[in-house]
Amino acid sequence: MTQDHPPRRWLRRTAVSMATLLVATLGVTVSAPAAHAATIDDFTLSWTSYPAADAIPMVKATMTAVLQDGNHTAAYRGSSCSNALGQSTPIAWYCFASTDSSSLRPGPDLDPTAWIPQAITTVSDALGDEEWNGQQGLIVGWYHEGSSGARISVMNTATDAYRHVLLANPYWDSALGRYNFRALNNLHVGGMVWYGDYLYVVDTNWGIRVFGMKHIYDLGASTNGTTTCSGIGWVDTADADAAPDSYCASTYKYAMMQIGFWQRPTASNSANFCLSSGADPRFSYISLDRMAVPDRLIVGEYCPADAAVNGRLVAYNMTDHVPTNGVPDAAWNLPVSNIQGAATNGINFYFNQSDGTTRNGNLYKALPSGSTLNLNGSPRKTPIGPEDLSIWQSSGHLWSVTEHITSGSSPGRMIYLMPSIF
Known part of the structure; x- marks a missing residue:
């Protein structure tokens, strides 16, 4: 049954964007910062296409159909995850269904069955009118501690229902003589x-x-x-012939294929993350800046408090919904450490900072000045365990998700919405 709640005014389109209102009110003009040459080189990517994504011999579904096919229900302003609120006061929040709020990670030994949420994006990123065939919704991204790789949860915000979709890597399987797909293991989905x-x-x-x-x-x-x-790809379903005979996606109804990769020439070495010099880039989180012309992808690094630097943020110009050439056009140094997500309304940048499993996180605001991001005012408290950020373009409100479980002293796993003006 759909959760009863008041009208969601934060999802409605407005005639004037938040960034436009800020410019009109404050008289602020935003210019692109000078780029750090070393950072630009580090974050330069090249494109590889995955044509096998079109060749899997199965029936395709539309995103509209997935939005209408939820089989789990999130609880609007639910109590099962409310301990995560702590000192924070979000506009709203949703608790995941019980099966998604208690995947345990006990002690130092990680539970191999655990799914951990990290990422979030919404239909406000997807299209300028903030609707997908008349529907509004959001997507949460998860990684798996075991062998199931990565998944997304597609949620319809009119019904509070969501459906898990497996993310998969398509390929030509020469051993089987067919197009196949496999789990994206070691993909953190930050x-x-x-x-x-x-x-x-x-x-x-x-x-x-x-x-x-x-x-x-x-x-x-x-x-x-x-x-x-429970298998992934073309597998044996344990029938009489004892041979691969069906496509599986870890019991999920839908699987979304990777169509390509903007990638470095070689993988970054984690031992070289967050160094004062010679640092390999770390691709930790991403958001969309629709206030720039053209639109930009904003990508940043997570660096812990004991690292030599706080991390970097770069922007990729977009042409026809793809990075223009894989080369960032702007770069900034982050003003604080432990950043899990970043977003901008075209005037301010916003940063989610985590602070452990029992303390509220912080939402910072900063103004860019050249390659510097200057903190602007005191941070606002977020729910415990904040991750990626996504801005609802017309209102300026900020969506995020927390990663910690609902068990014992753990505070609770939620999707939440914060105001951006503070």
């Missing part, structure tokens, strides 16, 4: 952007993976697919 027909997902050591909204396969509607086996 941030993502839904932009038109594409889903951009950061890969910590490599760059930005790209998935296709037109490359979603429906295993339930495909005669050669099944939703009852």
